[in-house]
Amino acid sequence: MTSPFSAQNRPGLPPRLPTPPTGWPIGSYGTYEEAQRAVDFLAVEDFPVQDVTIVGVDLMLVERVTGKLTWGRVLATGAASGAWFGLFVGLLLTLFSNTEGVALGPVLVGLVTGVFFGLVFAAVGYGSARGKRDFQSASQLVAGRYDVLCQPSSAERGRDLLAKLAMRPTPS
Structure with a gap:
């Protein structure tokens, strides 16, 4: 009996x-772009690319700092986030209300309530951190190198084709 999770199925x-x-x-290759270019070249040369795998080796998490957090930025982000959620809830309430036409009451109540709670939760979260993380950042998983397997x-033909690619000038 085979498993539904096996690759044979x-x-x-x-x-x-x-x-x-x-x-x-x-x-x-040193970058993912170079590995992708190699696989693209193999595809153009009618190589069976379904047998190819790009593997990132020596993985590292890179966190790039994008800015400093301030009370103003935290509160503005919290208010905007709360406004979106409140608007969504308000629109849901209008869909299920018994009134005819467009009822702005539930939308406005949802919006105002969302902004209020967004501000409160953002302020509590930032205030409780007490300056331990006063910056914004974006994280990315990056490999030290990318191997094409x-x-x-088909490995011998693949190596021969990639050797031809390596002899070409790299596009800028």
Whole structure:
């Protein structure tokens, strides 16, 4: 009996559960863009790209600081977030109300209530941090290098094609 999660039941599709990659390395690149360019080249050369996998190696989490947090920025963000949620709730209330036509009452009540609670929750959250994280940031998962793997049956041809690609000048 086979499992519904096994790759044998889904030919040509990636496995449903996390599994280590298989195949032989046919190229290694410093950026994802270069690895993607290599696979694009293989596709143009009629290589069976369904046998290819791009693997990020030496993963690192990069957090780039985008700005300083201030009370004004925190409260404005909280108010905007609360306004969206309140507007959504107000529109839902109007959909299920018994009044005819457009009823602005529930929308306005939802909007004002959302802004109020957004301000309160943002202020409480920022105030309780007591200056421990006074900045905004964006996180990104980045690899130190990107290996292109291929199934053994096509690996030699893949290496030969990528060697031809490496001899070409890189586009700017």
